[in-house]
Amino acid sequence: MNWRSARKAGGALLVAAGLVFAVTFAKGDDSEVDLALILAIDCSFSVDKSEYQLQMAGLGAALASPEVHEAIQSGPHQKIAIAVFHWSDAEDQQVIQPWTIVSTAGEAKALGDRMTRMPRNIKLGGTGISSALIFGAALFNLAPASTRQVIDLSTDGRNNMGGPAPRARDTVVARGIVINGLAIANEWPTLDSYLENQVVGGQGNFVIKAHSYDDFGAAMLKKLVREITGPGMT
Numbered sequence: 027m028n029w030r031s032a033r034k035a036g037g038a039l040l041v042a043a044g045l046v047f048a049v050t051f052a053k054g055d056d057s058e059v060d061l062a063l064i065l066a067i068d069c070s071f072s073v074d075k076s077e078y079q080l081q082m083a084g085l086g087a088a089l090a091s092p093e094v095h096e097a098i099q100s101g102p103h104q105k106i107a108i109a110v111f112h113w114s115d116a117e118d119q120q121v122i123q124p125w126t127i128v129s130t131a132g133e134a135k136a137l138g139d140r141m142t143r144m145p146r147n148i149k150l151g152g153t154g155i156s157s158a159l160i161f162g163a164a165l166f167n168l169a170p171a172s173t174r175q176v177i178d179l180s181t182d183g184r185n186n187m188g189g190p191a192p193r194a195r196d197t198v199v200a201r202g203i204v205i206n207g208l209a210i211a212n213e214w215p216t217l218d219s220y221l222e223n224q225v226v227g228g229q230g231n232f233v234i235k236a237h238s239y240d241d242f243g244a245a246m247l248k249k250l251v252r253e254i255t256g257p258g259m260t
Contacts, residue, residue: 059127060101061254062109062172064162067122068181069112069146070153072213077239078146081180081210084243085110088250090138095131097254105129106254107170108137113158115151116188125169155185155225156194159205163198175201176228176253180208180246182239184220191224204228204257208249212238230257 067081088094089108098106110123122144128134162177169175177198185191195205205228207221214220218235226233232252236245 058103058171058173059105059107060098060103060173061106061256062125062166062169062175063106063253064165064177065108065110066158066162066177066179067110067112068114068153068179068183068210069148069150070114070181070183071150072153072183075146077182080239081242082144083142084239084246086138086140086142087243088138088247089128089141090135091247092131093247093251094254095134097251098128098134100255102173107172109165109169110141111158111161111165112146112148113154113161114148116154116157118149118151118154119158119161120148121165125165127170152187153181153183153185154187155179155181156191157188159191159194159198159225163201163203166201166203174204174256176204176206178206178208178249178253179225180210180242181221182210182212182214182217184214184217185224195225195227199227202228204231206231206249206253207233208242208245209233209235210239210242211235 069078098104105127107125107127109125111119111121113119126137128137158179159177166175198205205226207226209218209221211217218233221233234245234249236242
């Protein structure tokens, strides 16, 4: 699949998945948020059933945490928008949470609870990081107005399907989108260096390393707080 085809396919899927949300956000300034954040979750062959559960439980706990709510409240608008999708090979990406605005602690907890219970329905396949980035960029076409746009991509492997990851990164970053990475280094001890060199980009980009899936939740919490508070913050 070439880049143009990937973008068209991603756009069609996103319109089907999120048309209601696009209408909801067509309100203008009332819907402006501090951050539009996409969480791209690796569901390729290398992620087994228990690792998937650790990943989603860790994500859910991080989203529901007081630290994330405090970070959200620190922004001028005191609200962010989040969308989540699963991805595997070059042709398989699935939106599991269309754009939703998160402002209150209750909204953050509700989203976290949904992620913890989310089943894995996507087709297993290779590690299509480049296609995931292009798909994620298309998803911003349905996002509310925001000060910043960030793709938060987590993975335990290297791009092995689709086009070169650096080419996809450059295409996405050229749109003003920041790409951050969460490296789950259970199989590739230097995966964080790979993401730094091949995948992440944009102003203030960074990579967080989890040594195993047991560390995923803590790494995701650290990453979310840093992303929500903005570049240069820890």
